Amino acid sequence: AAAEGDGRNWKPVAEDVRREFLWAWRQYVEHALGADHIKPISGGREDFFVPGHSVGLSAVEAVDTLWLMEADEEVGQAVDWITGNLDFDIDAPFQVFETNIRMVGGLAAAYHCTGDRRLLELAVDVADRLMPAFTESPTGLPYRYVNLATGAVSRPDTNIVEVGTYVAEFGVLSEWTGDRRYFDVAKEAMRVVHDKRTPLGLLPHDIDAETGRWRNRIATVGPPGDSYYEYLWDGYALFGDEEMRQWYDTLTDAILAHQAEEHDGHLWFPQVDAHTGAVADRGQSVLASFYAGLLGESGRVEQGRAYHDGWNAAQDRFGVLPSTLDYRTMSAPDPSNALRPEFADSALALWLATGDEIFRERAHTHFRNMVASSKTRHGFASLTDVTAKPPAQEDTCPGYWWSEQMKYYWLLFSGTPRADYRELYLSTEANLLRGARRS
């Protein structure tokens, strides 16, 4: 029903998506296999986590997307590189949050799709190397960095995203291995944050992992607040955890009561003072547009639709959304866009929640405009200025491009038999952790 639906035949668009993705994959294999990033203009290689220590990030992020596209030869290329080369015994500090959502999540999704236990073993290996960030912390809030070889932790000056975005990846590891430690440390960190909400029920976004004290007063649904809220809901959606749903509902009711603002018939979420509710600034990060989908998934469909409507007005205006939008003037304080996927993320979530074709049409525009502005000699490039004619490109392609928007488009337009659309669960990095249908 997904591709036939009640709208147009989307199969030709699905084939376009698959053709572009496999072209980009072949460029990566030819020029940058094993690098974290390909440099899409020059065809060069680029490290993401630690200079000099690429861990094949783009290959890890691409596996489940390739698998959903039934590109099994390319899946084999990625899995062969990973199982033949990936070694996390690296004497350098890795960012715990990014390593989790990209490497733990990417390897877990690759295992979920292929059933290759070597990939689960790698996911467990790197998760075990991240664990000291939690177990060394006096508050249960993880440090931001851990040395993957020595376990040395650093940087307690953290935020609710980097302490609270683990339960999806750590939770499936607990489910698949029987070891509850992963789920327990991930959930405990979220409890600590929830229990520190202000009397208005709002959360500032910066916190100290050693003292447990807030480091700022401002609340945001954008970074670095966004995926904390997302993973509270996911703790319920993936594992049926009623307590996390309660925490989610308490905080979401407060956000809708104190952080939502109507403007021009659309809904927006300015940053506000978490103690007074006073509006602090109306700059909307494009990353915050994921929140339209989260509201849609979690029973707040009308608010989710209203927020997506606002972002769609911005997409109509700019073609490719700017990194920061001022919704009152519809101006772009930051006109760059690093191939951000969130508008497509929430289009998929709202289409799944409503079946409304409008969300597939919006995602189609997002795809077309992304190809028109970012495609270059050896892949797809981030943009430094979406308002330039033509948009100005940067010689880099982020790892999440291989996992996120191309997978969202494929799921929206293909009706692939490799996904059980009723069971589908995608992490904040779009890693498929439930709903792979292995024939």
Ligand SMILES: O=C1NC[C@H](CO)[C@@H](O)[C@@H]1O
């Ligand atoms: O949650 C995330 N935040 C930032 C990236 C996409 O913009 C990506 O890593 C992920 O979607």
Ligand SMILES: [Ca+2]
């Ligand atoms: Ca995300």
